[in-house]
Amino acid sequence: MSLASYHHRAHPGAPGAPLVFAFHGTGGDENQFFDLIGQILPDAAIVAPRGDVLEQGAARFFRRTGEGVYDMPDLARRTTRMEGFVRAHKAAHPGVPVYGLGYSNGANILASVLFQAPDLFDRAVLMHPLIPWQPDPVPALAALSVLITAGRRDPICPLLLTQGLDRYFRAQGTTVELSLHDGGHEVPPAEIRAIAAFLKG
Numbered sequence: 001m002s003l004a005s006y007h008h009r010a011h012p013g014a015p016g017a018p019l020v021f022a023f024h025g026t027g028g029d030e031n032q033f034f035d036l037i038g039q040i041l042p043d044a045a046i047v048a049p050r051g052d053v054l055e056q057g058a059a060r061f062f063r064r065t066g067e068g069v070y071d072m073p074d075l076a077r078r079t080t081r082m083e084g085f086v087r088a089h090k091a092a093h094p095g096v097p098v099y100g101l102g103y104s105n106g107a108n109i110l111a112s113v114l115f116q117a118p119d120l121f122d123r124a125v126l127m128h129p130l131i132p133w134q135p136d137p138v139p140a141l142a143a144l145s146v147l148i149t150a151g152r153r154d155p156i157c158p159l160l161l162t163q164g165l166d167r168y169f170r171a172q173g174t175t176v177e178l179s180l181h182d183g184g185h186e187v188p189p190a191e192i193r194a195i196a197a198f199l200k201g
Contacts, residue, residue, distance in 0.1 A: 002085075002088060003085075003088045003089060003092065005081065005084065005085050005088070006049035006050060006052060006082075006085055007030070007049070007050045007052070008030055008047055008048055008049040008050060009030040009031065009034055009046075009047075009048045010045075010046065010047050010048070011034075011038065011044075011045060011046040012045055013043060013044050013045025013046065013093075014043035014044075016095075016096060017041070017043035017044050017045060017096065018041060018044045018045070018096055018097040018098065018099050018199075019044070019045045019046075019047065019089065019090065019093040019096050019097070019098045019099070020037050020041060020044045020045065020046050020047070020098075020099045020100070020101065020199075021046075021047050021048070021049075021086060021089070021098070021099070021100045021101070021110075021121075022034055022037055022046060022047070022048040022100075022101050022102070022106075023048075023049070023051075023061065023100070023101065023102035023103070023105075023106025023107070023109055023110050024048070024050070024051065024059070024102075024103065024105075024106050025103040025104035025105050025106055025107075025128075026055065026058050026059070026060050026104060026105045027058035027059065028059065028103070028106070029050050029059055030048040030049060030050045031048070032048075032103070033048065033101060033103065034046060034048045036192070037101065037199075040195070040196045040199050040200065041199055041200070044099075045093055045096070047089050049082070049085060051105065051106075051109075053074075053078070060105050061078060061082065061105055061106065061108070061109035062074050062075045062078040062079075062105075062108075062109060062112075063075075067156070068130060068132050068156075069132075070108075070132065070133075072133070075109075075112060078109065079109065079112040079113055079116050080116070082109055082112075082113050083113050083116060083117045083120065086098075086100075086113065086117075086120050087117075087120065090120065097122045097123070098120060098121050098122055099121065099122060099123045099124065099125070099199060100113075100114075100120075100121045100123070100124045100125070101124070101125040101127070101195070101199075102124075102125070102126060102127065102129075103127040103128060103187070104127065104128050104129075104130070104156070104157070104185070106127075107125075107126040107127050107128060107129035107130075108129055108130055108131065110124060110126060111124075111126055111129055111131055111165070114138075114141065114144065114146075115135045115136070115138055115141075118138050118140040118141045118143070118144060119140065119143075121144060122143075122144070122145065123144070123145045123146070123147075123198070123199065124144060124145075124146050124147070125146075125147045125149070125195050125198060125199065126146060126147070126148045126149070126165070127149045127150075127187065127191070127195070128149065128150050128151065128154060128156070128157045128162075128185055128187075129148065129150070129157060129162065129165060130156065130157040130158075130161060131161065131164075131165050131168075132161060134168075135168060137171070137172065138172055139172060139173065141169065141172035141173065141174045142172055142173030142174060144169075144174050144175070145174070145175040145176075145198075146169050146174050146175070146176050146177070147176075147177045147178075147179065147194065147195065147198040148162060148165060148166055148169075148176065148177070148178050148179070149178075149179045149180075149181075149187075149191045149194060149195065150162040150178075150179075150180055150181075151180070151181050151182070151183040151184045151185060151186065152180050152181070152182055152183075153182065153183060153184045154183075154184045154185045155184060155185065156184075156185050157185065159180075162178075162180075163178075166178045177194075177198060179191065179194040
């Protein structure tokens, strides 16, 4: 897969610093978390792709047929495409840790890539993910560290499904942190602080 298979924004980073992928939420773009990652990890290389699916003009990483109802064949195809994109950039930054951060739809494509290719990332931040299916067991996820963040009252990503994803990762042996706030789908300062601590850790 080509380094340019997605429109993206990139920063080269310092030698030996982590390579961080940022995946935006529905209606966002490659700029949504780019500067935040730069503030948390100033030396990091950053790659932020833009989703190439449009839903009423809003960019996404895969199609859905309704709120929380995914086009699973489309998700499978686009997961494979994203895996190739990440692998190409990882190959261009050999020997450095690789982190992923995704919010909402971006967290969902990142999680799907993790299920399919657990070797790609060393750490992953899943912000307000929604995984409305039961993933198959992936024992290789035991080598991964994951932070899941969410709101207890999120109307888009129900808490029970967030907790189910946490249990899934723990069952694989993944090192998992779950950070919840009392709000909904918004990202408050406390959530940003938890993300910063995890990425710096």
